[in-house]
Amino acid sequence: MAYSIRPARPEDKDAIAALNDAAFGGPEEGAIVHALRRDKDSLLSLVATGGDVIIGHIEFFCIQVDGAPMAAGLGPMSVKPSFQKQGVGASLIRHGLEALKEAGETIIFVLGHDTYYPKFGFSAATAKPFDAPWSGPHFMALRLAPGGPERGTLTYPAAFGG
Numbered sequence: 162m163a164y165s166i167r168p169a170r171p172e173d174k175d176a177i178a179a180l181n182d183a184a185f186g187g188p189e190e191g192a193i194v195h196a197l198r199r200d201k202d203s204l205l206s207l208v209a210t211g212g213d214v215i216i217g218h219i220e221f222f223c224i225q226v227d228g229a230p231m232a233a234g235l236g237p238m239s240v241k242p243s244f245q246k247q248g249v250g251a252s253l254i255r256h257g258l259e260a261l262k263e264a265g266e267t268i269i270f271v272l273g274h275d276t277y278y279p280k281f282g283f284s285a286a287t288a289k290p291f292d293a294p295w296s297g298p299h300f301m302a303l304r305l306a307p308g309g310p311e312r313g314t315l316t317y318p319a320a321f322g323g
């Protein structure tokens with residue numbers, strides 16, 4: 162299937178919200194994407210397009226470590242149900258991680274499927290030394306470069322409910 166990946170544009174807003182609603186079955190994640198953008202907490206937003214249609218979306222945001230903006234977070238991400246399990250999600254993740262690495266990010270956290278994100282190098286062990294609003298096998302991290310924080314207290318953007 163032919164598709165390409167590009168940064169999201171302001172006019173993609175409604176299509177991204179509709180995609181999140183369809184993939185997650187409700188409005189919660191679309192509202193998080195909207196709030197991240199509104200609060201200027203988004204670091205990077207990518208879409209996958211097939212023709213003119215947005216079939217995938219991934220959001221990356223800023224996380225504070227002990228009060229300093231020293232980490233990134235992944236999410237929400239979604240692929241249109243009829244295009245799932247065809248590599249679109251993997252491609253969005255790989256493009257995003259590469260861009261964040263180039264931008265100098267050292268560590269990225271995700272809260273999600275513990276059978277999915279380890280395929281990209283995320284592990285619960287890497288996230289474990291950090292204090293966060295969540296913990297357990299679904300809370301994972303990936304080091305993008307050496308020199309990042311080893312531990313600390315994470316503060317998520319207000320979009321995630323404080």
Ligand SMILES: CC(C)(COP(=O)(O)OP(=O)(O)OC[C@H]1O[C@@H](n2cnc3c(N)ncnc32)[C@H](O)[C@@H]1OP(=O)(O)O)[C@@H](O)C(=O)NCCC(=O)NCCS
Nearest residue numbers: 184185238239240245246247248249250251273274276277
């Ligand atoms: C999760 C999601 C983004 C994955 O996107 P996708 O394009 O379907 O994933 P890919 O085709 O790139 O899958 C890559 C690999 O992960 C596997 N995979 C896909 N979805 C998975 C899931 N939910 N759990 C575990 N593994 C999954 C694929 O089989 C594939 O494995 P392989 O590399 O061994 O062949 C997509 O299924 C989705 O939008 N789901 C609903 C919303 C959601 O759950 N978002 C994530 C919240 S944490």
